[in-house]
Amino acid sequence: MGIRPLGGRTLEVLSKEDIRKVHEAVIDILKDPGVKVQHGDALDLFQKAGAEVDSKKQIVRIPEFLIEKTLNLAPRFITVCGKESQFDFKSYKGVHYSGGHGATFIRDIETGKRRPSTKKDLENNVRVHDALENTHMIYPEIYPQDVPAHSLDRHISQTLLSNTRKPVIATAYDGAGAKDLIKMGIAIAGSAEALRQRPMFTCSFGMISPFVFEPARIDALIEMCSFGIPFQIYTIPGAGTSAPVTLAGTLALSIAELLSGLVLTQLVKPGAPVRLMGYAGSSDMRSGDFTFASPEKALMAAALAQMLQFYGVPNGVHGATTRSNALDAQVGYETGILNLFSALSGSDLVIEATSSALENTETSYPEQAIIGDEICSFINRILKGIEVNKETLAVDVIREVGVGGEFLTHQHTMAYFKKEQWEAHLGNRARREPWEKAGSKDIQARAKERLNQILATPKPKILEPDVQKKLQEIVDKADARKN
Amino acid sequence: MFDYKQIGSALIACDQNQVMELINNALNEKIPAQEIVSKGLIAGMDAVGEKMQKMEMYIPEVLVAAKIMTAALEVLKPNLGATGIKSQGTVVIGTVKGDLHDIGKNLVSLMLKSSGMNVHDLGVNVTPENFVLKVKELQPDFLCLSALLTTTMPMMKATVQAVKESGLRDKVKIMVGGAPVSNEFAKQIGADGYAEDAGVAVKRIKELMPSA
Numbered sequence: 001m002g003i004r005p006l007g008g009r010t011l012e013v014l015s016k017e018d019i020r021k022v023h024e025a026v027i028d029i030l031k032d033p034g035v036k037v038q039h040g041d042a043l044d045l046f047q048k049a050g051a052e053v054d055s056k057k058q059i060v061r062i063p064e065f066l067i068e069k070t071l072n073l074a075p076r077f078i079t080v081c082g083k084e085s086q087f088d089f090k091s092y093k094g095v096h097y098s099g100g101h102g103a104t105f106i107r108d109i110e111t112g113k114r115r116p117s118t119k120k121d122l123e124n125n126v127r128v129h130d131a132l133e134n135t136h137m138i139y140p141e142i143y144p145q146d147v148p149a150h151s152l153d154r155h156i157s158q159t160l161l162s163n164t165r166k167p168v169i170a171t172a173y174d175g176a177g178a179k180d181l182i183k184m185g186i187a188i189a190g191s192a193e194a195l196r197q198r199p200m201f202t203c204s205f206g207m208i209s210p211f212v213f214e215p216a217r218i219d220a221l222i223e224m225c226s227f228g229i230p231f232q233i234y235t236i237p238g239a240g241t242s243a244p245v246t247l248a249g250t251l252a253l254s255i256a257e258l259l260s261g262l263v264l265t266q267l268v269k270p271g272a273p274v275r276l277m278g279y280a281g282s283s284d285m286r287s288g289d290f291t292f293a294s295p296e297k298a299l300m301a302a303a304l305a306q307m308l309q310f311y312g313v314p315n316g317v318h319g320a321t322t323r324s325n326a327l328d329a330q331v332g333y334e335t336g337i338l339n340l341f342s343a344l345s346g347s348d349l350v351i352e353a354t355s356s357a358l359e360n361t362e363t364s365y366p367e368q369a370i371i372g373d374e375i376c377s378f379i380n381r382i383l384k385g386i387e388v389n390k391e392t393l394a395v396d397v398i399r400e401v402g403v404g405g406e407f408l409t410h411q412h413t414m415a416y417f418k419k420e421q422w423e424a425h426l427g428n429r430a431r432r433e434p435w436e437k438a439g440s441k442d443i444q445a446r447a448k449e450r451l452n453q454i455l456a457t458p459k460p461k462i463l464e465p466d467v468q469k470k471l472q473e474i475v476d477k478a479d480a481r482k483n
Numbered sequence: 484m485f486d487y488k489q490i491g492s493a494l495i496a497c498d499q500n501q502v503m504e505l506i507n508n509a510l511n512e513k514i515p516a517q518e519i520v521s522k523g524l525i526a527g528m529d530a531v532g533e534k535m536q537k538m539e540m541y542i543p544e545v546l547v548a549a550k551i552m553t554a555a556l557e558v559l560k561p562n563l564g565a566t567g568i569k570s571q572g573t574v575v576i577g578t579v580k581g582d583l584h585d586i587g588k589n590l591v592s593l594m595l596k597s598s599g600m601n602v603h604d605l606g607v608n609v610t611p612e613n614f615v616l617k618v619k620e621l622q623p624d625f626l627c628l629s630a631l632l633t634t635t636m637p638m639m640k641a642t643v644q645a646v647k648e649s650g651l652r653d654k655v656k657i658m659v660g661g662a663p664v665s666n667e668f669a670k671q672i673g674a675d676g677y678a679e680d681a682g683v684a685v686k687r688i689k690e691l692m693p694s695a
Contacts, residue, residue: 102632102633103633104633104636104663104668105665105667114667116671143633145636145637148637149581149641152634152637171634173634212583216581240543242586285543286535286542288680288681289662290662360662360663362633362663
C-alpha cells in the first residue's frame with residue numbers, strides 16, 4: 001500500500017522560482033487580508049501566539065514567524081489506523097487512494113433509475129470499498145437522505161465505522177458531533193488511550209473560501225485535535241467565484257487558507273497530526289458551478305501537491321472527478337487523466353480516485369467504483385516506473401538470443417514477465433471473437449458483475465454486537481435531540 | 484418615439500455610458516421615470532437573463548449588466564417620486580442552516596433586485612425558525628432557499644417542513660437552488676420551484692408569481 005511515484009521523481013508543474021513566488025504571495029495574503037475566525041476561543045489562541053487580531057471583525061492577520069513555527073510543530077507524516085494493522089494508512093509510504101465524498105443520489109443497481117440515496121446505499125458502498133484493493137481510506141462517498149438532517153454526521157460515522165476494516169474519514173459538524181464521534185471511537189477501541197494509540201478515523205474541516213472559518217467546525221476541530229485524533233483541513237475554492245480566476249492566484253489563496261488551518265490546529269495542540277487537502281478547481285463562467293473536471297483542475301491538483309510537499313506537510317488532492325451525467329467515455333477520460341495527474345504529483349492521498357460518483361460528485365453509479373479501482377491499478381504500474389539495472393537491461397540475454405531469435409522461451413522472460421507487466425482485471429484484452437462468445441460485455445457490465453460478487457459475499461464481521469449497540473445508542477440519542 | 488429596446492441592448496453589451504445616455508435621452512423626451520424603469524431597464528434585464536440562459540452571456544458579464552442597472556436606478560431615483568419603483572413582488576431569500584456559502588445566493592438576490600423585486604436577504608446559516616419568522620413578518624410572495632453543500636440539502640427539507648408546520652405554506656411559494664439541488668429534489672421536498680441558475684430564477688419567479 002502506497003507507492004512513491006517513479007522513484008520519487010514526481011511531476012513538477014511549478015519551477016523552483018514559481019514555488020518561491022507562490023510562497024511569498026501566501027505570506028503576503030496571510031498578513032493582509034488575513035482570515036476570518038468566527039470563534040472567541042480560537043481568536044484568543046491566535047492573539048496569544050502573536051497574530052494581529054481584530055476581535056470585532058473577527059479577522060486574524062497571521063505573521064510569517066507563526067507560520068514557520070507551527071509548520072515546524074506539525075508532524076511530517078500521519079498515520080490513521082485500520083481495525084487490522086495491515087490496513088494502516090501511513091502517509092510516508094507514498095501515493096494512496098480513496099473513494100469520494102458526498103453524493104446525495106444514486107443510480108440504483110437493480111432498477112437503473114436515479115433516486116435519493118439511503119443509509120443502506122452508504123453501507124453497500126463502504127463494503128465495496130472495503131473489498132477494493134486500491135481504496136486505502138474510506139470516505140463518506142454517499143450522504144444518506146433517509147436519516148434526520150440534524151444527526152446526519154452520526155449516521156454517516158456509524159455506517160463507516162461499522163462496515164470496514166480500513167481507516168475512515170468520519171464526519172462531525174460541530175462540537176457535540178465531535179464528542180459523539182470520539183465516543184464511538186472509544187467504544188470500538190476499548191478505551192480513550194487505545195483510541196489515541198490507534199485512531200481508526202480522521203475527520204475533516206472545510207474552510208469557506210475565501211478565508212472563512214466556520215464556528216461550528218472550529219468546535220469540532222478543537223475537540224478532535226485536543227483529544228489527539230488526526231485531523232484534515234480542506235479547502236475547495238472555485239477560480240473565478242470564491243478565488244481569483246487565474247490559477248496562480250487560486251493556488252496562493254488555497255495554500256494560504258490551508259496553512260491558516262494548520263496554524264490553528266497547532267495552537268490548539270502543538271504537534272497535532274494534521275493533513276492539508278487542496279481541492280481547488282475552476283468555476284464555470286456560464287453557470288457559476290464549481291467544475292470538478294477540467295485541465296485546470298489537473299494542473300492545480302499537481303501544483304497544490306507540489307506546494308504542500310514543499311512545506312513538508314501530509315497532503316491530499318482530488319483525483320478522478322467528472323462532470324458527466326452518464327457512465328460514458330467522458331467519465332473515462334476525465335477520471336483517468338485527473339487520477340494520473342494527481343498520482344504523478346506524489347500526493348499522499350488522491351481522494352475521489354476510486355469514487356463511484358459522477359455528475360460533479362452528486363450521484364453514485366456503484367459500478368464506477370470498480371472501474372476506478374482498475375484505473376488506479378493501471379496507474380500504479382506507471383508510478384512504479386522502469387527499473388534499470390544489469391539484469392533488466394538484459395544485454396547478456398539479447399546477445400544470447402542473438403539476431404533473428406526469439407525471447408518468448410527464454411528463462412529471462414519467465415523470470416520477469418509478471419513483475420514487468422501489468423495485467424488488466426476488468427479492462428478487455430480479449431480479441432473480438434472470444435469476447436463475443438463471453439457475451440460481448442462492455443466495462444459497465446463487467447464492473448456490475450464484480451460489484452454484485454462483492455456484495456454477495458457474506459458481510460465481514462467488523463464490530464462485536466455490544467460495540468454495535470453502543471454506537472446505535474449514540475445515534476439514537478442524537479436523533480432524539482431536535483436540531 | 485423612444486426605443487426602449489436600446490436600453491436592453493446596451494445592458495447586454497455591458498456599456499454603462501450608453502445606458503446612462505439613453506436614460507438621459509428618455510428623460511429629455513419627458514418619458515416618465517417609472518416607464519424607463521419597467522419598459523427599459525427591467526425588460527432589458529429580462530433580455531440579459533434570457534441571453535444567459537441561452538449561454539450567450541457569461542456570469543461576469545451578467546453581473547456587470549446588473550450593476551449598471553442598479554447605477555441607472557440611482558440616477559432615476561429623484562424622478563421616481565415618493566412611491567419609488569413599483570415592486571414586482573416580494574422575496575425572502577437566504578442560505579439554509581449549516582451552510583455559510585453565499586456567492587450563488589447573492590447572485591440570485593442581485594438578479595431579482597435588478598428585475599424589480601423587493602428582496603429581503605437574510606444572509607447565510609438561516610435556521611428554519613428564522614425563515615418562518617420572516618415569512619410571517621414580511622408576507623413575501625416567495626421564499627428562496629439556497630444550499631451549496633450536499634450535506635445541507637436536508638436542511639432545505641426541514642425548512643419547507645417548518646413553513647408547513649407554521650401554517651403559512653399556502654401563503655408563500657418556495658423556490659430552491661444551489662449547485663447540488665435539482666428539480667427532482669425540489670419536488671421530493673415539496674418546494675414549488677427550482678432554478679438551475681440566477682437567470683432562470685428570475686424567469687421562474689415571474690412565471691410562478693401569483694397574479695395580483
